[in-house]
Amino acid sequence: MPLRVVVAGATGVVGRTLLPLLRKRGHHVTALVRRADGVDEAAEADDVAVADLLDPSGLRRALRRASPDVVIDQTSGFGGRDRDEGLRRTAELRERGAKNLVAAAVSVGARRIIGQSMAAAYRPHGEEVLDEDSPLWTDAPGCWGAVVRGLAAMEEALLTCPDIEGVALRYGALYGPGTHYAPGGAIHTRVRGSGLPLVSDGVGLTSFTHVDDAAGAVLEMLTAGEPGAYNVVDNEPAESAEWLPAYARMVGGPAPVSLTMDQARAQLDWLTVHQLTEQRGATNFRLRETIGWRPTWPSWREGFAAMLNLWPG
């Protein structure tokens, strides 16, 4: 059945991928953007509504006009080059923006709200690959702790509101067109310039998610599945000792240099060392079991190659 859907973050890497998929399924799509020129209305959405997630009254007005069945939040603050600033803006969006969006969605009688969370937010412990019942690392150091607290606040707002079905999709490291891993993106540039080293034995795990799979999971969860949190990640969590040299080869960069833990602590920021050495991966078992979801890109190996136009090669 066609639904009325509002997409916040319609101009972002996931939002841009999602809009045509929604319209192909026959849904009526309102793109919620901060600037009216953000979306080509005719090509990508049925309607455009202008509002900022941090402005509760403007948001409520925009949603009243759109009258959605489902509200989707694909906003983030990670778009720029300054990572700490991106972390700070994302923490604020998750903490305040998501609460505003839940309140606005409830006030217009929307049935479901789908928010964007992160599978890298689990506290590292025990198992190497974690499921949705693992605790979020809300007391992690520095900016990362602020982001995880923002995510926890967002998930609480989504998942405990009795007046709407809340779904939190916990993406892995997003890659694909327009992301930091694509040509010209921050990680692409850093790896080509030998700026991302291997640290110690490189056993930190990353679960990756292609933007096609992030958007595809949202599409399925419009109506399927119970409210709750779901990891949206590929099938192959990878140690940095594995994915980083492979990615460097694929982008035509030099082999990553190796640092000891002491050298890394002196030269790199805490979050990078954490990601490369102790971060855990995530399992997509819950989403597979509950709605039969399967990633289009089950492995980052093929997904990276496709993003870089090396596949099939």
Ligand SMILES: NC(=O)c1ccc[n+]([C@@H]2O[C@H](COP(=O)([O-])OP(=O)(O)OC[C@H]3O[C@@H](n4cnc5c(N)ncnc54)[C@H](OP(=O)(O)O)[C@@H]3O)[C@@H](O)[C@H]2O)c1
């Ligand atoms: N999403 C994640 O969890 C995550 C994590 C780590 C890294 N990354 C990386 O970050 C890069 C960007 O990906 P992304 O899709 O997350 O972000 P993005 O492409 O920068 O999209 C963010 C979206 O959020 C919107 N937005 C930001 N603040 C808003 C506000 N206050 N109110 C309403 N809308 C707002 C932006 O709108 P405007 O057009 O108005 O700016 C844009 O549409 C990718 O390279 C990805 O690899 C993402």
